[in-house]
Amino acid sequence: MSGEKLPSRTEDFSEWYNQLxxxxxxxxxxxxxxxxxxxxxxxTLWENIQQALDRRFKATGHVNxxxxxxxxxxxxxxxxxxxxxxxxxxxVVTIGGGEELEEPLVVRPTSETIxxxxxxxxxxxxxxxxxxxxxxxxxxxxxxxxKLFLRTAEFWWQEGHTAHATYEEAEAETLxxxxxxxxxxxxxxxxxxxxxxxxxSEKFAGALKSYTIEAMMGxxxxxxxxxxHNLGQNFARAFNIQYLDxxxxxxxxWTTSWGLSTRIIGAIIMTHGDDQGLILPPHLAPWQVVxxxxxxNDAEQGPVLAAVExxxxxxxxxxLRVKVDDRDxxxxxxxxxxxxxxxxxxxxxxxxxxxxxxxxxLARRDRPGKAGKSSVPQTGIASHVAEALMEIxxxxxxxxxxxxxxxxxxxxxxxxxxxxxxxxxxxVWWAGxxxxxxxxxxxxxxxxxxxxxEQPDGEGIxxxxxxxxxxxxxxxxxx
Amino acid sequence: MSGEKLPSRTEDFSEWYNQLxxxxxxxxxxxxxxxxxxxxxxxTLWENIQQALDRRFKATGHVNxxxxxxxxxxxxxxxxxxxxxxxxxxxVVTIGGGEELEEPLVVRPTSETIxxxxxxxxxxxxxxxxxxxxxxxxxxxxxxxxKLFLRTAEFWWQEGHTAHATYEEAEAETLxxxxxxxxxxxxxxxxxxxxxxxxxSEKFAGALKSYTIEAMMGxxxxxxxxxxHNLGQNFARAFNIQYLDxxxxxxxxWTTSWGLSTRIIGAIIMTHGDDQGLILPPHLAPWQVVxxxxxxNDAEQGPVLAAVExxxxxxxxxxLRVKVDDRDxxxxxxxxxxxxxxxxxxxxxxxxxxxxxxxxxLARRDRPGKAGKSSVPQTGIASHVAEALMEIxxxxxxxxxxxxxxxxxxxxxxxxxxxxxxxxxxxVWWAGxxxxxxxxxxxxxxxxxxxxxEQPDGEGIxxxxxxxxxxxxxxxxxx
Numbered sequence: 037m038s039g040e041k042l043p044s045r046t047e048d049f050s051e052w053y054n055q056l057x058x059x060x061x062x063x064x065x066x067x068x069x070x071x072x073x074x075x076x077x078x079x080t081l082w083e084n085i086q087q088a089l090d091r092r093f094k095a096t097g098h099v100n101x102x103x104x105x106x107x108x109x110x111x112x113x114x115x116x117x118x119x120x121x122x123x124x125x126x127x128v129v130t131i132g133g134g135e136e137l138e139e140p141l142v143v144r145p146t147s148e149t150i151x152x153x154x155x156x157x158x159x160x161x162x163x164x165x166x167x168x169x170x171x172x173x174x175x176x177x178x179x180x181x182x183k184l185f186l187r188t189a190e191f192w193w194q195e196g197h198t199a200h201a202t203y204e205e206a207e208a209e210t211l212x213x214x215x216x217x218x219x220x221x222x223x224x225x226x227x228x229x230x231x232x233x234x235x236x237s238e239k240f241a242g243a244l245k246s247y248t249i250e251a252m253m254g255x256x257x258x259x260x261x262x263x264x265h266n267l268g269q270n271f272a273r274a275f276n277i278q279y280l281d282x283x284x285x286x287x288x289x290w291t292t293s294w295g296l297s298t299r300i301i302g303a304i305i306m307t308h309g310d311d312q313g314l315i316l317p318p319h320l321a322p323w324q325v326v327x328x329x330x331x332x333n334d335a336e337q338g339p340v341l342a343a344v345e346x347x348x349x350x351x352x353x354x355x356l357r358v359k360v361d362d363r364d365x366x367x368x369x370x371x372x373x374x375x376x377x378x379x380x381x382x383x384x385x386x387x388x389x390x391x392x393x394x395x396x397x398l399a400r401r402d403r404p405g406k407a408g409k410s411s412v413p414q415t416g417i418a419s420h421v422a423e424a425l426m427e428i429x430x431x432x433x434x435x436x437x438x439x440x441x442x443x444x445x446x447x448x449x450x451x452x453x454x455x456x457x458x459x460x461x462x463x464v465w466w467a468g469x470x471x472x473x474x475x476x477x478x479x480x481x482x483x484x485x486x487x488x489x490e491q492p493d494g495e496g497i498x499x500x501x502x503x504x505x506x507x508x509x510x511x512x513x514x515x
Numbered sequence: 516m517s518g519e520k521l522p523s524r525t526e527d528f529s530e531w532y533n534q535l536x537x538x539x540x541x542x543x544x545x546x547x548x549x550x551x552x553x554x555x556x557x558x559t560l561w562e563n564i565q566q567a568l569d570r571r572f573k574a575t576g577h578v579n580x581x582x583x584x585x586x587x588x589x590x591x592x593x594x595x596x597x598x599x600x601x602x603x604x605x606x607v608v609t610i611g612g613g614e615e616l617e618e619p620l621v622v623r624p625t626s627e628t629i630x631x632x633x634x635x636x637x638x639x640x641x642x643x644x645x646x647x648x649x650x651x652x653x654x655x656x657x658x659x660x661x662k663l664f665l666r667t668a669e670f671w672w673q674e675g676h677t678a679h680a681t682y683e684e685a686e687a688e689t690l691x692x693x694x695x696x697x698x699x700x701x702x703x704x705x706x707x708x709x710x711x712x713x714x715x716s717e718k719f720a721g722a723l724k725s726y727t728i729e730a731m732m733g734x735x736x737x738x739x740x741x742x743x744h745n746l747g748q749n750f751a752r753a754f755n756i757q758y759l760d761x762x763x764x765x766x767x768x769w770t771t772s773w774g775l776s777t778r779i780i781g782a783i784i785m786t787h788g789d790d791q792g793l794i795l796p797p798h799l800a801p802w803q804v805v806x807x808x809x810x811x812n813d814a815e816q817g818p819v820l821a822a823v824e825x826x827x828x829x830x831x832x833x834x835l836r837v838k839v840d841d842r843d844x845x846x847x848x849x850x851x852x853x854x855x856x857x858x859x860x861x862x863x864x865x866x867x868x869x870x871x872x873x874x875x876x877l878a879r880r881d882r883p884g885k886a887g888k889s890s891v892p893q894t895g896i897a898s899h900v901a902e903a904l905m906e907i908x909x910x911x912x913x914x915x916x917x918x919x920x921x922x923x924x925x926x927x928x929x930x931x932x933x934x935x936x937x938x939x940x941x942x943v944w945w946a947g948x949x950x951x952x953x954x955x956x957x958x959x960x961x962x963x964x965x966x967x968x969e970q971p972d973g974e975g976i977x978x979x980x981x982x983x984x985x986x987x988x989x990x991x992x993x994x
Contacts, residue, residue, distance in 0.1 A: 066583045067590070067632050068620060074581035076648060083579065100562065102553035104545045104669055105584070105622075105653060106606075111546070127585075128610040129622065132668075133657030134603055141547060143584075143608065143622070153546050163844065169555060173653075174584060178612030189611075190583055365642065 042377075044311045049255040053306060057184045060314045060378045062301070070179050070189030074298065077378065080322035082192065082298060086172065088224045088320065089194060089296065092216045098168045098196060103150055105173070106141040111149040115274040118148065121241020125177040127189070143176040148242065148267070148293055151197040152275030159199060159289060161280045166209070167199040185302035186259075186515050193297035199277060199289040203268070206290035207245075210266040213294040214247045217262035220296075225304055226317040226432040227251045228440055229261060230510060232486025237470045240293075244268030250485045250510065252440040253306035256460045258485045258512040261303050264294035302515070307436050308402075314379030315401050317432055318425040323359040325351060325421060326380045328371050330387035339391045347384065347396060347417050354418035356425075376401060381428045382421065390414075402428050402435075444510075449499055457482040457511060465496035466509035472500055482511045521856075523790045528734040532785060536663045539793045539857045541780070549658050549668030553777070556857065559801035561671065561777060565651065567703040567799065568673060568775065571695045577647045577675060582629055584652070585620040590628040593753040597627065600720020604656040606668070622655040627721060627746070627772055630676040631754025638768060640759045641680055645688070649675040664781035665738075665994050672776030678756060678768040682747070685769035686724075689745040692773040693726045696741035704779065705796040705911040706730045706786055707919055708740060709989060711965025716949050719772075723747030729964045729989065731919040732785035735939045737964045737991040740782050743773035781994070786915050787881075793858025794880050796911055797904040802838040804830060804900060805859045807850050809866035818870045826863065826875060826896050833897035835904075855880060860907045861900065869893075881907050881914075923989075928978055936961040936990060944975035945988035951979055961990045 042059070043051045057063050062078035065071075074082060090100075106129065112119045122145045129141040144150065155167060174192045182188055196213060200206040214231055221227040229249035239246035243265040251261045271277070272288040281287050308315040318324050327348060331340045344360055351358045359380070361371045368385070375383060385397040396417065400408035412420040443460035447453040456462050457480050466484070468476070477483050487509050495506045521538070522530045536542050541557030544550075553561060569579070585608065591598045601624045608620040623629065634646060653671045661667055675692060679685040693710055700706040708728035718725035722744040730740045750756070751767040760766050787794040797803050806827060810819045823839055830837045838859070840850045847864070854862060864876040875896065879887035891899040922939030926932040935941050936959050945963070947955070956962050966988050974985045 064633065064636070066585075067587055067629065068583055068585045071583040071585060073583065073633055076578035076580045079580045080578065082581070099555035099559065101555045101558045102561070102653075102671055104547055104550040104552065105655075106545075106547045106550060106669065108546055124613055126610075126612070127608050127620075129606050130609045131605075131607040131619075133605070133659070140610075141606075150546065154543065154552055157543070174581075176584075180612070190585065192581055 042311060042313065045254055045309070052309075052311070053302075054184070056305060056309060056313055056377075062314075063184045065182070065184070068189070070182050072182070072184050072188045072190070074192070077322055078301065081301060081316070081320060084320045084322065085224070085300060086194070089216075089220055090172075092220060093170050093194075093196065096212060096216065098170045098198075101169050101171060103144075103147050103154070103171055103173070105144055107144050107147075107150045109140045109142050111153065112142060114149065114152075115242045115270055117270075118242035122146070122177070125179070127176045127178055144173075145175055145177045146293075146295070147171060147175075147195055147197065148271050149275070152271045152277060152291075155197075155199050155289070155291070156275050156277045159277060159279050162201055162282055165199060165201045165279060165289070166205065168196075168209075169198070170194055170196040183302075183515075185298055185305070191297050191299065193295050196292070196294045198292045199272075200291070201279065201281070201287070201289070203290050206268075206292050207266050210245070210247060210264045210292045210294070213292070214249065214262075214264040217249050217264065217294075217296055221249055221251065221261060222433065224317065224319045225300065226319075226429055226436065227261065227303055227307055228433065228437040230486060230488050231490075232488040232510065234263075234486060235470070235473060235484045235509075237473055238484060240265045242267060242270050244270065248486050251303050251307060252436075252443065252461060252512075253303065253515065254309065254439075255306070256443045256512075258461065258510075258514040259299070259303045259306070260485070260514065261300055262294070262296040265292060267291045267293060308432050309379070310404070312373075312404065313377035315432065316379040316381055318381045318429045321379065321381050322357065323380050324357045324425055325359070325382045325384060326375045327358065327360045327384045327386065328368050328375075329360070329362065330368050330385055336388045340386055340388060343386050343391050343396075343414065347386065347414060350418045351421060354422065356418070356421060372399075382424055384421075398424055400424065400428055402431050447499055453499055453511070454480055457513060461485070461510055461512040463488075463508055463510050464499045465505050466500070466507055467498035467503040467505035468500050476500065476511070481513050483514055485510045485512050485514060521790060521792065524733055524788075531788075531790070532781075533663070535784060535788060535792055535856075541784075541793075542663045544661070544663070547668070549661050551661070551663050551667045551669070553671070556801055557780065560780060560795070560799060563799045563801065564703070564779060565673070568695075568699055569651075571699060572649050572673075572675065575691060575695065577649045577677075580648050580650060582623075582626050582633070582650055582652070584623055586623050586626075586629045588619045588621050590632065591621060593628065593631075594721045594749055596749075597721035601625070601656070604658070606655045606657055623652075624654055624656045625772070625774070626650060626654075626674055626676065627750050628754070630772075631750045631756060631770075634676075634678050634756045634768070634770070635754050638678060638756060638758050641761055644678060644680045644758060644768070645684065646678040647675075647688075648677070649673055662781075664777055664784070670776050670778070672774050675771070675773045677771045678751070679770070680758065680760070680766070680768070682769050685747075685771050686745050689724070689726060689743045689771045689773070692771070693728065693741075693743040696728050696743065696773075696775055699775075700728055700730065700740060701912065703796065703798045704783055705798075705908055705915065706740065706782055707912060707916040709965060709967050710969075711967040711989065713742075713965060714949070714952060714963045714988075716952055717963060719744045721746060721749050723749065727965050730782050730786060731915075731922065731940060731991075732782065732994065733788065733918075734785070735922045735991075737940065737989075737993040738778070738782050738785070739964070739993065740779055741773070741775040744771060746770045746772060787911050788858070789883070791852075791883065792856035794911065795858040795860055797860045797908045800858065800860055801836065802859050803836045803904055804838070804861045804863060805854045806837065806839045806863045806865065807847050807854075808839070808841065809847050809864055815867045819865055819867060822865050822870050822875075822893065826865065826893060829897045830900055833901065835897070835900060851878075861903055863900075877903055879903065879907055881910050926978055932978055932990070933959055936992060940964070940989055940991040942987055942989050943978045944984050945979070945986055946977035946982040946984035947979050955979065955990070960992050962993055964989045964991050964993060
């Protein structure tokens with residue numbers, strides 16, 4: 037990592053992002069076009085995300101399983117909308133063990149079809165329901181316009197797949213998992229999100245209803261950050277997932293699926309980052325605290341390093357994730373820049389004066405310069421640090437929420453709409469058709485991100501059709 | 516799961532295994548030939564294995580990362596022995612996004628080559644070394660003769676990949692990770708293993724030296740349970756992984772790789788299982804304890820279930836993994852069989868008499884019948900249970916070790932050798948050539964499993980060539 041500055045976010049947001057991902061050591065380009073390598077720092081972040089989600093999945097009764105990456109091509113064809121949605125994006129294995137395969141194998145773009153195959157074998161009776169399974173894996177959707185974390189041919193994610201006896205149970209599960217995603221986004225990633233329903237033209241290929249959480253990035257574009265689908269009986273009928281009910285009659289199951297991917301890392305970068313680099317929410321940061329020892333000579337070194345070790349031990353004992361940067365080949369100033377680039381939420385500096393006074397200097401990553409610096413006593417250091425981390429976590433969320441509010445508009449007509457979607461989100465009364473959506477997208481690049489679950493009472497006039505309606509939509513340009 | 520018995524292990528070990536895997540609900544066949552689905556019970560076992568290993572990897576300074584599943588075909592060709600070893604087993608993607616690819620992509624059979632590409636970009640100087648990275652993923656080696664967990668086209672594993680400045684450091688890493696595998700096998704999986712070196716003909720394609728841990732299964736065949744490779748500079752030269760040393764001179768790195776896969780689940784099944792089904796080592800079991808409430812009428816139900824809840828809460832509080840089987844559709848006897856099939860190490864029965872006397876009945880899975888049953892007070896139940904689990908863990912290991920000793924022979928000549936490899940392992944003085952190995956394999960199906968690291972002092976006479984030698988080998992038929 038060099039000491040050069042990033043392009044500023046206002047100057048070139050896209051290039052700021054691209055360089056930040058590389059220089060924060062999160063990921064790298066793979067030798068295969070469209071693919072990425074997630075480096076250890078980025079992967080540890082993903083592991084922390086996985087743990088925060090997995091805990092929530094298990095607390096809501098889900099279990100993990102391992103499904104194959106290969107799916108017979110014919111499986112995809114069984115659900116009409118599904119195959120139309122995914123066919124253009126498939127990677128296909130045609131040769132195995134040196135021989136042409138009789139039936140080509142698709143590398144899973146998502147697992148609804150092979151799950152359908154398995155559930156039709158496993159589910160016999162209402163006593164087998166619900167089935168609540170989650171998979172942690174990677175999937176492939178052929179993409180050539182790469183943007184690390186945001187759009188790659190292979191990406192890592194979790195995909196939940198559940199089967200239920202009734203529509204109501206499936207719908208409750210779909211909403212429960214949407215709420216799990218919201219809880220994760222708010223309380224772990226410090227991302228304010230809007231929960232809502234996708235329109236017919238934006239929903240998942242094969243779903244009855246798709247719900248989403250949408251977040252506003254630092255350039256005001258929207259990012260779909262997690263989706264939860266009520267699949268109705270579409271896949272149950274295509275794969276014959278049936279159960280005997282209490283009256284001994286055969287019924288089709290109702291299924292759901294829900295997923296959240298490494299894209300969320302892109303959301304964290306683009307929501308919290310600044311011109312100095314990444315800012316990580318303390319709950320997910322691989323290192324929550326970095327300690328930089330400062331000394332000019334051997335006489336100072338001993339007592340400083342002793343204090344560093346003491347502080348480190350206390351923080352580790354309190355369960356915090358701590359890194360001591362003891363490199364002797366670079367200066368403290370270089371280290372400050374380096375860890376700012378990598379987004380460590382809190383820096384502790386310990387120098388000879390701190391040793392004398394029994395204090396340390398804290399520097400908050402979210403508040404550059406003097407405003408973020410304070411001196412605290414070494415006594416009780418773990419609680420000072422824990423408190424600072426809590427404040428940072430809350431401040432990141434509050435700042436992102438204020439930013440979204442400041443950049444969300446309520447245009448009353450199409451002319452106003454065209455102006456505001458250049459600079460933010462449009463929350464509008466909406467009664468348009470699928471064709472209206474397509475026309476607006478073509479003319480403004482803005483799409484319906486969602487029909488928010490929280491709607492105002494009463495009704496208003498659709499900004500586009502002029503028709504009265506009880507429903508609001510959020511339109512925005514999106515990643 | 517039906518109440519039918521498994522085939523006995525002596526009668527048909529292979530069919531015993533196949534049926535057990537399905538009936539213990541560990542895994543299922545996938546719709547793609549050669550692939551498997553790991554069901555939630557099997558996957559939870561794998562998660563416990565992963566955690567036990569990952570803890571050890573991190574404690575020895577390793578970090579995880581995410582590498583792509585696709586490798587350009589040309590990468591495989593760069594290391595001569597590597598491509599010869601893996602070419603016949605490759606799955607190849609030739610179509611992406613509806614179009615024929617210019618260069619076919621291989622689904623990784625292992626990641627040395629793409630790691631080589633990345634390390635050559637990332638490593639510049641001696642200050643960047645060592646690089647200590649591990650991947651948790653699945654890999655594909657085309658296999659059509661499926662045996663669940665033991666031989667499937669896709670399998671899950673971890674693969675560690677490290678780069679070092681010197682041969683000595685790479686060799687020390689290779690042995691360190693072999694020791695990590697041994698520690699895991701002994702202390703978590705209760706599998707006695709022999710550490711040793713692979714011969715030239717059995718080593719990894721592209722390695723300088725391959726080390727292995729070998730375990731004896733219940734039919735006395737050997738199973739290679741984890742391998743650690745010193746790759747020398749073979750991949751560093753093929754991929755140009757170089758660093759500037761302290762004298763500012765360019766040097767090739769020394770690299771290692773090491774892996775342990777879902778095969779280990781096969782080893783656990785075939786080492787510990789009995790004619791009633793699976794027996795899981797308590798350290799890895801998804802459920803360490805199952806509680807079965809026993810009552811005949813409503814009057815008994817209340818007090819029994821209250822005691823069950825109390826015991827469950829105390830065990831959960833002590834950090835144990837506990838399941839209460841409260842199904843009202845099957846009898847206690849059915850539940851006993853069911854959980855014996857699934858290998859839960861300890862069963863607790865609580866009936867009306869236990870409520871009266873303030874006791875519970877413990878039944879050890881590893882000791883069938885009355886010998887494994889005892890009555891213990893509900894007071895202090897958590898420590899009684901923890902103690903019983905420790906005893907089971909130790910007993911499983913001791914039994915497996917005794918079995919291996921009883922079935923390891925020291926034949927003095929080839930005639931004796933041929934007899935003993937029909938019924939166990941042969942530990943022999945060995946001075947044969949690669950050709951001798953091939954001939955012995957053809958005539959007896961036995962291969963050199965390893966040259967054990969622990970060798971006796973002194974020398975002996977090679978059973979095959981009659982030459983004096985200081986080296987012993989273990990020969991056996993293997994999975």
